[in-house]
Amino acid sequence: MEKISKDWRNDIYDVFKDIGISLVSHIPDAGHTPLINLCEKDNNIDVVTLTTEEEGVGLSCGAWAGGKKSALLMQSSGVGNCINALALPNICRIPFLTIVSMRGEWGEFIPWQVPMGLGTPKVLEAMDVKIFRVDYKDEVGETVNAAANFAFNTRKSAAVLLSQKMIGAKQFKNG
Amino acid sequence: MIIRRDFVNRLLEDRKDNLRVVSGIGTSTWDLMSTGDEKNNFGFIGAMGQALPFALGLSISQPDKKILLITGDGDTLMSLGSLATIANHPVNNLTVIVLDNESYVETGSQPTATAGKTNLELIAKGSGIENTYTIFERTDDYKVLKTIYEEDGPSLIVVKCKAESTPLIFPHSFDGVTAINRFKDTM
Numbered sequence: 001m002e003k004i005s006k007d008w009r010n011d012i013y014d015v016f017k018d019i020g021i022s023l024v025s026h027i028p029d030a031g032h033t034p035l036i037n038l039c040e041k042d043n044n045i046d047v048v049t050l051t052t053e054e055e056g057v058g059l060s061c062g063a064w065a066g067g068k069k070s071a072l073l074m075q076s077s078g079v080g081n082c083i084n085a086l087a088l089p090n091i092c093r094i095p096f097l098t099i100v101s102m103r104g105e106w107g108e109f110i111p112w113q114v115p116m117g118l119g120t121p122k123v124l125e126a127m128d129v130k131i132f133r134v135d136y137k138d139e140v141g142e143t144v145n146a147a148a149n150f151a152f153n154t155r156k157s158a159a160v161l162l163s164q165k166m167i168g169a170k171q172f173k174n175g
Numbered sequence: 176m177i178i179r180r181d182f183v184n185r186l187l188e189d190r191k192d193n194l195r196v197v198s199g200i201g202t203s204t205w206d207l208m209s210t211g212d213e214k215n216n217f218g219f220i221g222a223m224g225q226a227l228p229f230a231l232g233l234s235i236s237q238p239d240k241k242i243l244l245i246t247g248d249g250d251t252l253m254s255l256g257s258l259a260t261i262a263n264h265p266v267n268n269l270t271v272i273v274l275d276n277e278s279y280v281e282t283g284s285q286p287t288a289t290a291g292k293t294n295l296e297l298i299a300k301g302s303g304i305e306n307t308y309t310i311f312e313r314t315d316d317y318k319v320l321k322t323i324y325e326e327d328g329p330s331l332i333v334v335k336c337k338a339e340s341t342p343l344i345f346p347h348s349f350d351g352v353t354a355i356n357r358f359k360d361t362m
Contacts, residue, residue: 023232023235023236046235046264048231048235048260048264049260049263049264050228050256050260051256051257051259051260052256054224054225054228055227055228055254055256055257055260056228057225057228058222058224058225058226058227058228058229058231058232058257059228059229059231059232059235059260060232061225061229061232062197062228062229062230062231062232062233062234062235062236063232063233063235063236064232064236064359065217065229065232065233065236065355065358065359065362066232066233066234066235066236066237066240066359066362067236067237067359067362068232068235068236070232084222084223084224085222085224085225087221087222088221088222088225088229088351091221091222091351091352092351092352092354092355093351093352093355094355
């Protein structure tokens with residue numbers, strides 16, 4: 001059983017290490033930042049900062065063809081950028097794992113985040129990506145582990161959706 | 176002007192065992208398949224714009240192999256950001272060849288941006304890829320082979336080609352699973 005840390009981002013990192021993720025790509029999101037920092041400190045994890053999330057799909061697929069397991073970290077707004085790219089892991093049955101921090105669903109301050117936040121599960125389902133949603137901090141490790149095993153054991157695409165309620169909605173102050 | 180199919184065939188005529196070739200959607204894949212049914216090749220037939228990041232992922236995971244991406248101006252224009260990603264995550268084993276015919280030949284030869292004011296070599300250089308050049312004549316083939324096998328990458332070579340439609344040469348299977356399994360087994 002996965003251990004439960006003070007910060008659930010450590011639990012994701014522990015799963016990455018356990019299943020042998022050695023490449024992590026991302027467009028940063030505040031919710032992912034502690035995890036990105038952990039990966040960057042790890043000499044056995046290659047971290048690639050992308051220019052758009054869809055690049056992370058192709059990158060993961062190429063890495064897998066060469067024998068590396070990887071994960072894409074992104075915010076829900078990035079999911080929409082990935083739609084056609086998701087055809088690649090789908091048609092080639094390449095394992096694909098993404099960890100998505102949700103915006104626009106709980107206490108969201110920025111209305112522009114809402115459309116893609118609401119659309120995220122539908123878009124993923126439309127492209128045959130299995131969704132593993134997590135709402136509670138103590139379930140993060142086991143959920144990421146389940147998603148990763150689903151992806152790499154069955155050669156399918158899996159997305160973990162980290163709920164905004166769990167992450168904590170970012171608050172903005174004017175001025 | 177270079178005839179793209181002849182160019183690709185000359186380039187891969189005496190290919191070395193450590194070379195893995197990926198091709199981008201469309202004519203580039205038919206060009207690559209025209210060189211023979213080769214397990215060390217993987218051709219995109221869809222997912223436009225994904226060949227560049229795929230080639231980067233492959234280069235990262237196979238540092239001891241030489242990775243060559245052969246793709247077109249249309250595919251490259253769709254993933255310009257990947258040039259910046261490649262430049263900032265230096266992989267010394269990746270060469271990108273852009274067969275630039277300045278048009279979307281497969282769909283009826285509509286002009287691409289490179290038929291206008293856009294210069295892909297300058298974009299690559301501005302993205303931070305240091306080893307870039309453009310070739311116009313077949314006399315420069317030796318230079319390209321040297322870049323692929325001997326020079327430190329990442330490199331990007333723009334090959335100005337004649338815009339002409341060529342016979343479609345299909346891969347041994349259109350099934351993605353069969354194609355990727357066969358390719359992966361060569362690593």
